[in-house]
Amino acid sequence: MTTHQIQLPAIEVQDLEKSYKELHVLRGVTFDVAPGRIFALLGSNGAGKTTIVRISSTLLRPDAGTASVNGFDVATQPVKVRESISLTGQFTAVDEILTGRENLVLVAKLRHLLDPGHVADTLLARFKLAEAASRKVSTYSGGMRRRLDIAMSLIGQPRVIFLDEPTTGLDPEARIEVWRVIKDLAHQGTTVLLTTQYLDEAEQLADRIAILHQGRIIANGTLAELKQLLPPAKVEYVEKQPSLEDIFLALVGNDGKDEATKDQP
Amino acid sequence: MSKYFFADTGVLLGRSMRHITRSLDTIITTAITPIALMLLFVYVFGGAIKTGAGNYVNYLLPGIMLIAIASGIAYTALRLFNDLNSGIFERFHSMPIARSSVLWAHVLTSLVSNGLTLVIIVVVALVMGFRTSAGPLAWLAVAGILALFTLALTWIAVLAALSAKSVDGASGFSYPLIFLPFISSAFVPTSTMPGPVRVFAENQPVTSIVNTIQDLFAQRPAGSDIWVALAWCLGILILAYVLAMAAYRRRIA
Numbered sequence: 001m002t003t004h005q006i007q008l009p010a011i012e013v014q015d016l017e018k019s020y021k022e023l024h025v026l027r028g029v030t031f032d033v034a035p036g037r038i039f040a041l042l043g044s045n046g047a048g049k050t051t052i053v054r055i056s057s058t059l060l061r062p063d064a065g066t067a068s069v070n071g072f073d074v075a076t077q078p079v080k081v082r083e084s085i086s087l088t089g090q091f092t093a094v095d096e097i098l099t100g101r102e103n104l105v106l107v108a109k110l111r112h113l114l115d116p117g118h119v120a121d122t123l124l125a126r127f128k129l130a131e132a133a134s135r136k137v138s139t140y141s142g143g144m145r146r147r148l149d150i151a152m153s154l155i156g157q158p159r160v161i162f163l164d165e166p167t168t169g170l171d172p173e174a175r176i177e178v179w180r181v182i183k184d185l186a187h188q189g190t191t192v193l194l195t196t197q198y199l200d201e202a203e204q205l206a207d208r209i210a211i212l213h214q215g216r217i218i219a220n221g222t223l224a225e226l227k228q229l230l231p232p233a234k235v236e237y238v239e240k241q242p243s244l245e246d247i248f249l250a251l252v253g254n255d256g257k258d259e260a261t262k263d264q265p
Numbered sequence: 266m267s268k269y270f271f272a273d274t275g276v277l278l279g280r281s282m283r284h285i286t287r288s289l290d291t292i293i294t295t296a297i298t299p300i301a302l303m304l305l306f307v308y309v310f311g312g313a314i315k316t317g318a319g320n321y322v323n324y325l326l327p328g329i330m331l332i333a334i335a336s337g338i339a340y341t342a343l344r345l346f347n348d349l350n351s352g353i354f355e356r357f358h359s360m361p362i363a364r365s366s367v368l369w370a371h372v373l374t375s376l377v378s379n380g381l382t383l384v385i386i387v388v389v390a391l392v393m394g395f396r397t398s399a400g401p402l403a404w405l406a407v408a409g410i411l412a413l414f415t416l417a418l419t420w421i422a423v424l425a426a427l428s429a430k431s432v433d434g435a436s437g438f439s440y441p442l443i444f445l446p447f448i449s450s451a452f453v454p455t456s457t458m459p460g461p462v463r464v465f466a467e468n469q470p471v472t473s474i475v476n477t478i479q480d481l482f483a484q485r486p487a488g489s490d491i492w493v494a495l496a497w498c499l500g501i502l503i504l505a506y507v508l509a510m511a512a513y514r515r516r517i518a
Contacts (some may be wrong), residue, residue: 054355057356057359058359059355059358059359061515077363081363082359082360083361085359086359086360087355087359089356089357090352091351091352092352093351093352093353093355094353095353096281096351097283097284097287097288098280098283102283105310106276106280107360109276110273110277110357110360110362111277111361112269112272152356181304236424250425
């Protein structure tokens with residue numbers, strides 16, 4: 001990276017509050033995310049993760065508090081925010097009736113890029129969808145749909161990407177595939193805000209993790225910092241059994257645990 | 266209005282037109298029921314109906330076209346409802362595009378697809394003996410009135426899609442609209458109806474629109490009907506648009 005000046009946070013959220021009638025979803029949420037980092041919002045269903053993502057991506061107005069992305073306030077400069085971000089929602093937002101390639105071309109055209117076809121082909125190759133490019137998305141598997149969904153989000157090279165539960169409902173292989181994509185993104189300087197209910201996902205990916213519980217952030221730090229919140233580790237001897245995931249991946253012959261994929265651009 | 270409004274609307278119009286060309290059954294379905302009605306009324310009931318005019322197909326066609334539009338807009342509501350609930354609407358809204366183009370693309374798609382359905386119906390009517398001496402100007406006036414009627418009903422469809430909780434709700438609203446032409450001058454002259462029914466039939470929007478189109482096709486002066494028809498269409502259009510935009514604003518940030 002070439003920028004060495006003082007870096008403003010890529011995402012800054014301050015005292016965010018949001019209620020739906022009697023239900024207080026957010027009760028004062030504050031956090032910020034440094035540029036080029038992966039930040040995980042960890043919480044169970046209904047903790048308010050999606051609400052934070054929707055507010056930060058200009059889809060929902062907060063009752064109180066502010067949020068800014070890439071230095072732009074979501075309430076007063078929503079257009080600037082939308083130019084800086086990309087959202088991959090909780091449910092894959094792809095057009096089932098169009099083909100994979102047509103979906104990518106559609107987004108490239110809406111982002112007013114010069115060569116939508118070229119953009120689409122590059123992403124199809126990168127996300128291993130080239131073979132399925134001219135098939136209707138309704139024939140895709142869950143993993144392929146999610147890959148296409150994320151590929152659509154990368155068009156136009158947004159500075160900040162919101163991923164709302166990107167691996168929910170995916171099989172282990174597809175999940176590792178998505179993790180690899182997310183790591184690549186951060187590698188290239190994109191800021192990633194990720195929500196998840198899977199502890200291992202946050203552990204695997206995130207530079208910082210915030211735990212959201214009942215509309216408040218109850219812990220926020222690196223994995224090492226969070227570990228220090230608990231009493232020091234005791235040394236215990238446990239027979240190492242392979243996890244079911246290890247067995248599954250060994251049997252289907254995927255070396256997904258191998259993270260040596262740095263050769264990608 | 267964003268500088269990309271027309272470009273974005275064009276791209277999104279292309280998208281939903283592709284939806285239609287990939288499921289041609291929607292156009293055929295919307296055309297087939299009105300055509301079946303037309304066959305039924307011309308060849309089964311027609312012999313017993315006295316309209317005063319010689320050619321019953323000529324008399325019937327305007328009402329059949331309105332029924333086709335009323336059933337066609339159910340698909341507009343369905344397409345919008347699916348977009349709203351599949352996450353793709355939010356994807357578009359989180360992008361740097363002209364936001365209103367998402368809604369307008371659906372509205373234009375409705376106009377184009379209903380237009381295609383109407384062309385099919387007119388072709389079938391010609392085969393069945395529909396004849397008109399109407400010149401280009403009269404045809405233009407017919408097309409204009411039908412487009413205005415489609416636009417008005419389309420905004421009702423938008424309102425339904427934005428406020429519906431289920432797929433059934435999003436498309437079910439069109440049934441009363443499909444029924445309306447039956448209690449109008451579309452199939453039989455209103456003068457044959459008993460008192461209260463006749464009062465309703467003569468004062469509901471469909472009758473004035475049907476009369477106007479019948480007059481235009483027959484090269485008769487349309488008289489006051491055309492103004493009543495335009496007033497109904499514009500009134501419904503404005504009311505539906507205002508309500509739909511209010512529902513839209515409630516729905517989005």
